[in-house]
Amino acid sequence: MATPTLPIDSRTAAQSGSSAPAIVFDNVSIAFEENVVLNGVSFHLPRGETKALFGIAGSGKSTILKLALGLLPPDSGRILLLGEEVTRMSEQELFELRRRVGIVFQESALFDSLKVRENVAFRLMEEGISEEEIERRVREALRFVELEQTVDMFPSELSGGMRRRVAIARAIITHPEVLLYDSPTGGLDPVTSNTIVELIMKQRDVYKTSALLVTHRLQDAFTMATHQFDKDTNQMISLPKGQLCDVSMSFLILRDAKVIFDGDAHQLTTSRDPYIREYIS
Amino acid sequence: MALELELISPIDVAKDIAQAVQEYTLLATQSLANLFRRPRYMGDMLQQADLIGVGSLPIVVLTGLAIGALLALNSANTLQRFGGITLIGQLVSLGMVTELGPLITGLMVAGRNASGMASELGSMIVTEQIDAMRALGTDPSKKLVTPRVGATSFMLFFLTIIADLLGLSGGWAVAHLLFGLDSRQYWTSSWQILVFRDVFTGLVKPVLFGFIISTVGCYYGMSTRGGTQGVGRSTTQAVVASSVLILVVDFFVTKLIFAVLGYR
Numbered sequence: 112m113a114t115p116t117l118p119i120d121s122r123t124a125a126q127s128g129s130s131a132p133a134i135v136f137d138n139v140s141i142a143f144e145e146n147v148v149l150n151g152v153s154f155h156l157p158r159g160e161t162k163a164l165f166g167i168a169g170s171g172k173s174t175i176l177k178l179a180l181g182l183l184p185p186d187s188g189r190i191l192l193l194g195e196e197v198t199r200m201s202e203q204e205l206f207e208l209r210r211r212v213g214i215v216f217q218e219s220a221l222f223d224s225l226k227v228r229e230n231v232a233f234r235l236m237e238e239g240i241s242e243e244e245i246e247r248r249v250r251e252a253l254r255f256v257e258l259e260q261t262v263d264m265f266p267s268e269l270s271g272g273m274r275r276r277v278a279i280a281r282a283i284i285t286h287p288e289v290l291l292y293d294s295p296t297g298g299l300d301p302v303t304s305n306t307i308v309e310l311i312m313k314q315r316d317v318y319k320t321s322a323l324l325v326t327h328r329l330q331d332a333f334t335m336a337t338h339q340f341d342k343d344t345n346q347m348i349s350l351p352k353g354q355l356c357d358v359s360m361s362f363l364i365l366r367d368a369k370v371i372f373d374g375d376a377h378q379l380t381t382s383r384d385p386y387i388r389e390y391i392s
Numbered sequence: 393m394a395l396e397l398e399l400i401s402p403i404d405v406a407k408d409i410a411q412a413v414q415e416y417t418l419l420a421t422q423s424l425a426n427l428f429r430r431p432r433y434m435g436d437m438l439q440q441a442d443l444i445g446v447g448s449l450p451i452v453v454l455t456g457l458a459i460g461a462l463l464a465l466n467s468a469n470t471l472q473r474f475g476g477i478t479l480i481g482q483l484v485s486l487g488m489v490t491e492l493g494p495l496i497t498g499l500m501v502a503g504r505n506a507s508g509m510a511s512e513l514g515s516m517i518v519t520e521q522i523d524a525m526r527a528l529g530t531d532p533s534k535k536l537v538t539p540r541v542g543a544t545s546f547m548l549f550f551l552t553i554i555a556d557l558l559g560l561s562g563g564w565a566v567a568h569l570l571f572g573l574d575s576r577q578y579w580t581s582s583w584q585i586l587v588f589r590d591v592f593t594g595l596v597k598p599v600l601f602g603f604i605i606s607t608v609g610c611y612y613g614m615s616t617r618g619g620t621q622g623v624g625r626s627t628t629q630a631v632v633a634s635s636v637l638i639l640v641v642d643f644f645v646t647k648l649i650f651a652v653l654g655y656r
Contacts, residue, residue, distance in 0.1 A: 177523070180526075180527055182523050182526055182527060202526075202531075203531070205526075206526075206529045206530070206531055207529065209526070209527055209528070209529045210528075210529035212527070214524075214527045216520050216523070216524055216527075217520075218519065218520060220519060220520040220521050220523065220524035221521075221524075222516075222521055222524070222525075223515075223519070223521070233528055233530075234528050234529065234530075237431070237528070237529065237530055281528075
């Protein structure tokens, strides 16, 4: 399916010139009361790559996204986001850094008292950009997720899939260097899920945005690993078998508060770990 | 099924209380400090002023009128017995301006707005909207708390003046229509009895009460845990805590002003 285009911004990650990983987790641990959610978790997300996070419910996938943004402080360990140590920054300093990152929450987390236009434009309005510029960019972002007609609607008037797409539009409107997706296809029908996977793929392949993708749906991540977004035809195309390593896609699996796998699609499918084999079967 | 009672350690309770006081103090201090920091959300403050001030007007008008009329009605019989019915204006005026006007307006606005703030912010917490706001690089304390604190303190000041005037009008209606007191006599005695200390007391209190209502409402909203049930709990707690705090602060502020400016 073809998706509308979004002009490539000069601030995209690939063009930012920095070679430091987008995200680094170094021996990070966090517990909620007695429940240890992450225990010495370490990984890094290179620039321009999308990493899919897997694990059973409650394994700490969403917690990783919140930790990366500094919305939660870890009990121990270091977290670096775009080269800056999140774990040492004050909340005021974090507000600045977070403006370079976009996040799509599990339940969309749209502001229910604001219309779609104001939700998508929220960050631009905070930056004091002119009304005309905001209107243009809101329309552009909504066109990207094919929801331009919803601009004057409230979130409560939209379906779950539409809300998720509006949340994606809100996340990408400032062309962030890193995108964090928390179960963007969870609970959606296959057609809508496919549309969202295609949007995420487009961000990866056209705009080279680094991303962490939390998902329960293995097929979504495999679609992303076996397809590439074609700018010319404006739709995703299947890659020949030998070219699978050409896409910037990796997988990370969490189990018992630890990382048990961090690698690409080929390494995942050839893994001999019985748990991983059962997980992907 | 056997009923198991969980014993709570007094130390844990004390720690929880200390933490709650610390978090409330931090939120209240930040809300004031934000008034002097950029960005300032004047649009949000005006919107809140409209919601809190104009929205509370009907309830304040009704209670102001009723309290003034009741004050006059209840005291008129006793005053008449001692031939002092002409003092009714003084009694209503002093009662309304120094005490009942600010207190009743504060309690009414607490019931209406502390609950509103706690439920609104609480819902935003449980639906991750506050996290989304932080993730979008906006400080919820500046965007949500400070406009509510500023607007409530500002609007409660004027709502109290309206309640005072309507209370006096209610008192006049009873004194004039039921007890035949001359209107001029009522209004002149009401006006002349007031001194600087009375007006000062009556105008300082609503600002403090507005601060209490908004900070307590926002605190309970922002510390909501446990889904929709938690939102309901926060809403109730916000009304109870702000009402009790208003009564306690009212006593000490009155005592302090008496001590500083002297007794009548």
